[in-house]
Amino acid sequence: MILIHCPYCDEKRPEIEFANAGQAHIARPLDPSGQSDADWEAYLFIRANPRGRHHERWRHIHGCGRFFNAVRDTVTDKFETTYKAGEPRR
Amino acid sequence: MSGFRLKTGGRIDRSQPVMFSFDGKSYQGFAGDTLASALLANGVMLFGRSFKYHRPRGLVAAGSEEPNALISVNRGPGRFTPNLRATGIEIHNGLNAFSQNRWPSLAMDFGAINDRLGMFFPAGFYNKTFMWPRSFWDKVYEPAIRKMAGLGDAPTTEDPDVYASTYAHCDLLIIGAGPAGIDAALGSMDSNKRIILIDEQDELGGGALADPALWPWLERSIKALTNAPNVTILTRTTAFGYYHDNFIGAVQRLTDHLPEIEDRPREKLWRIRAGEVVLAQGAIERPIVFDGNDTPGVMLSSAAKVYAHRYGVAVGKAPALMASHDSGWHDIFALAKAGIRICAIIDVRESVDSALMHEADRLGITVYLNHGVVGVHGRHGVSSVDICDYADQRVRRVDADALLMAGGWTPSVHLWSHSKGSLKWRDDLGAYVPDQPNENVHCVGGCSGDWDYGTGAVIDMLPTPKDQSRIKAFVDFQNDVTAKDITLAVREGFRSIEHIKRYTTNGMATDQGKTSNLNGLQIASSALNKPVPDIGLTSFRPPYTPQTFGALAGHAKGALFQPTRTTNIDSWAQAHGAVFELVAQWRRARYFPKPNEDMHAAVNRECVAVRSSLGIFDASTLGKIEVVGPDAAEFLNRMYTNPWKALEPGRCRYGLLLREDGFITDDGVSARLAPDRFHLTTTTGGAARVLNMMEDYLQTEWPDLDVWLTSTTEQYAVIALQGPNARKVLEPLVQGIDLSPEAFPHMAIREGTICGINTRLFRVSFTGELGFEINVPTAYGRAVWEQLMAQGAQYDITPYGTEAMHVLRAEKGFIIVGQDTDGTVTPFDAGLDWAVGKKKPDFVGKRSMARPDIIAPGRKQLVGLLTDDPNLVLEEGAQIVADPNQPIPMTMIGHVTSSYWSETLGRSIAMALVAGGHDRTGDTLHIPMPGKTHTAKVTGTVFYDPEGARLHV
Amino acid sequence: MTRFSAFSLFAKALSGHQNWPEQWPDAAPKPGYDAIIVGGGGHGLGAAYYLAKKYGITNVAVLEKGWIGGGNTGRNTTIIRSNYLYDESAHLYDHAVKLWDGLSQELNYNIMYSKRGVMMLAHNVHDVQSLQRHINANRLNGVDNEWLTPEQAKAYCPPLNISSDARHPVLGAALQRRGGTARHDSVAWGYARAAAALGVDIIQNCAVTGIRRDANGAVEGVETTRGYIASKRVGVSAAGNTSVIMHMAGLDFPLESYPLQALVSEPIKPTFPCVVMSNTVHAYMSQSDKGELVIGAGTDQYVSYSQRGALHIVEHTLAAICEIFPIYRRMRMLRTWGGIVDVTPDRSPILGKTPVKGLYVNCGWGTGGFKATPGAGDLLAYTMAKDEPHYINAPFNLDRFRNGRLIDEAAAAAVAH
């Protein structure tokens, strides 16, 4: 059970308080209807899935309830940083 | 040959005799004995049979690395445990132990025929045969192979014991309480760190327990640690796994060593989060590989020392030592000091430290340098040993009755490896030792390769003049892997150690290779002519030693396995004979049978009651979300398919929720209470998912909206009062709400009180009848329900369950998300076009509905089905075809999603998803079932009161 | 190649097993091949075998970054079944099951396919409906699958707890009798040996580091840790590492890789006669030929290549096993391990062509790839040989994520109302 630093609570909390919410920084297009099928597919389904540095979202669902972003190494599972939703990509 | 109890010595309590039995025969030991030491003291050398060849086997070790002495213990009904190591079983009065994998008896085992035929069962033999004739595999070969497999018998009845679990936190976790671990604890004891010290044995001390000179120090140290308020000591506790971020799993054994269990938990799972971890797990002595090294009476020299000095047991009257390492010499000197006559020291090395030679000489022990064992005589025990002088290849016989092996040491890097710390190879030790850590952890003592056992030669196996292909020199005792199995694997092209391990099963026995991995690596290294680091290392996986399923499950057993959520009204339903069903985590009343009623009779009666007079239904499990804030309507408008901004306070609307991929995920009727306040409902199973999805959009896509979501599912008990007489029952109970149809139309909400309790009263209907859903604070749900039952008695008010609810809604063509939709259904497929806001520029899922396949013709669409035989109720999930006469595989065009007997209509009704279904109205379709093909006509989905006249009264 | 038989075993035994040849040679890469398979798991080795055996392309290399069969092939619970709901899936997996039957003889390597039956449990009304739908669809697709009452289920699998008081009582089960298990390592080794005998090079410790494309964008070869290897046909069958390989060709994929754990108990005498799966309780178990109870656990929730799973997953798994089979509460867990499973948005595989000419892919099998091994290998080989998909794998294309024609088995078993 990994420990995750919640940037809102500002402390490390155990994984079972959190829900992973997939890759970060995939913004919903402002005008979905103007998107091509390919662009829409990319938004819905295409994922980086990197071996190494990965931007992902977590929700402290059984804590403060906030979604936030994280940079984690997918080979070591170690977090580089976590930061609040809306903050620029790190 | 046989072991015996020494007159003095050991840590056993000779004043406390303990009676136990093994294979039905009674023995006596002392408090402090393990089953291994007690049997050894009684002269028992034969402990079990090996896995594949059923060879007789004795003790190899004294600790948890023991590969051979696997025992079943029976503590009475449900308390049978196979595969326990005799070295870890503390004896108590009444202990009832059995050997395994033998028939009819341990001494006389028919399975030993495998040993005679062993030449036909080399590694991987099963890949090469049992293929012809082909039909024999299922019926003959495989059953026979399976019958031979396995060690102990399986338990056959449910375990009555309970298991406990807990989390724990500390600043410093020390795993292993030998001298190194105790020193680490003593060194940090005076800091204000919270320390947990864990050891798998029944007392602290590790290797010091076999060294009487250290006992005074040990006693002082234990006393100091026990008195330190910041130190928690856990004995009989195995740290079995090292997980992310210094999270360690450990199991504490609480009752197996006690004669009486009482009602205490058998084991306890400790889930420990440590700031820093010190691994002090020591090192495991390595056996030596030579012909006959598995004969009972051949064991590790360190084990013989433990038996002598910890348990006061001699392993034989005249043991000899086969060494490649100094440590064995020290062990044998210790045996000599305990009064055991030593037969000989045999060392493969040409020379050793002169101090060792002098000590041997002083103790009068014959020494053979540059010699090796090439044969062991005796089947159930050592009778003598053949040794070879490597200088001239001459073989001589030595009359030893036990043979001790000292092949060097393997640091216990298991947990270090679990933590993903790296390892480095040390040629001088012939072993991997910890290198770079991956967590806040370090190793001390033996497990770091740091020991004072002296030095040794690193060998793969003892040279022998015999034909290598004709001898049996074991590497993995339990799995019967020999040196030639490993060379065979190499010969057949298996080059990586993982391949060799899997092909030969070396290291895959219940001891997980603790004594065999390094010897296997050395042999493979020689065979491949490559240095060990080039062939890799098999990775260590949790657990360190096998751990009980029940302990890992912890308290999660029976009713505690998972919560069963119940409503406030559930207790009433239970008291009134309801039959329940499980829906998501909830328990819901399915129907309320009267005496002698089956489900169909009860459901028919419940349905008719709702249509003709009055029914009452517990709808509390519906998900509820309070949406509050100035932007509440804007938010719902973006989430749901239909428009919400113009909904007036006091009115309700059906909401349809899609995933972003355009498929229906949830629905429910929601109400606007105030300009900035909505009361949403969701499906029972969808409540948490919908709230999370809405929070996701709100927090991350539209954080500018001033609106907040609160789950109110459990704030309200919800009672659905449905039927033509619903209003009449409510009227006398409700205050502050005008219930007249004009003041309170269908799809409206009013706030007031009922029986003096605040209520949000919905006028909504999932049955097609005049209906209300009464939301009251949960604690009062049952009380209000009972008031309604009393008030409704004059109308024969009838409680109904989920089954009747399903029938009633199906008669009206209302869908159930998850039953009539399955995650691949769009609003158009479901015939819910009317619920999609055509003018809305966007909502969640809208764009996906414009994808090519979603707008293509031929999609499966929801239709009604009426069977030609009105008495036939189709099976839900039955498949539909257009042409019943086609061959298999048939082209299926859809399936039945809902199907019921409608007592109201006097016939069966069904809904189905059918390809192009909306254009097939009136068509006859076919439903092929085993033995008969049914026919049905496609209809609309509304079977009852299509005008909705009954709602608007 | 020495033919394996009881006779050869006997004959070799008499000479002390000194004369067994290598099962497959340790090949070094040649400058180029007619086809390259990236990934030496069962799927990739199978594809190489069928390319050589059925489609006449024998100048083939299988490139494996570690040792063959060391990925998910050697880390799964070896369940084989084909009782899938949708026609596309049923055809795909049944193609594999038909190949499993007789594979030992075809490869001259006993892969120990054990038709022990796979039983899927229903614990609530919704499960019953869902399994009935499967059974009906399977019957019309010619796939065997039958309904058992709780008592029949208990008769088929005596350790099963069918008490109505259980937290998740057993309301019935769907049984596919042709389902079962096979010996995972033997599948990889058997394909490798048979493929090598047909001329395929099995190249281990050879990691692909780049994909070279010509001016028109078509594949012309791969860069590896053992040098450049030319080939105009490259099939990627790299499971959890597919995204990484696809990035080398400039392709982003609809895939995410998750840790999946499995575990075994200590070996015991025969006690568990079949495979049981409970999707509701998340428990999957069988007993191996060696006597170990083989148990599938769940995936962790985050993307990871660490092959390191969490303890709480194991706790939940064993709690579930003990609920359904309470007689095993005193059994002991011997070994756990982790694999990396690649999961698509609809949890169905992708098997076919890619937008890059000459680059083919077989991925996205999630937790269920082992059962498809022979079928996936055959279909990847077909697609590479013909440069077009077989009708069975045609629906499992990449386009479905754009046009919406998903094959979502899990959604069809959707959570209840």
Add this chain to the structure above:
Amino acid sequence: MSDALIRHEPVTETPFVAQGVRISLAPPMQRHTLRARNAQDLESLLKVKIPRKIGASEGGIMCLGPDEYYLRSQAGATIPTGEGLPVAVADVSERSICLVVEGPRASEVLMSGCPLDLSQFAVGRAARTMYETVEIILIRDAEDRFHVEVWRSFSAWLWMAMTMAARH
């Protein structure tokens, strides 16, 4: 609200007592979730001070998230709804019950299933967290007394789990 009707509670009203620990059902109370982008908006609406730091509590109000506060008050207190303001006030009085876990073994019993380090959980602190698979709000009321807020339908399970742990 009238008390003419009987409340039905999901756990027994008889306290559980074991060596060193007592677990009991707290009396009914009012509970509200308070949400606002700016805590001042709630302060001016409710005329009380709102703690800003997540985990802090003051005057019966706990800060559970950056814009989320949890108010527990005596039954009968009047709480304004904040209509028209950029705030959200929702009545969740009956969504949860509160189990009081007290005694020298209170921490130990809670840590049987709660993964937080309660030795670092100061008096006055409140946090939403988990007990095994069930969400709770944990409030440390005194050195050896905790309040455990749990949704009603999970409370019977939690009662069973904690009393079982207390017995062991």
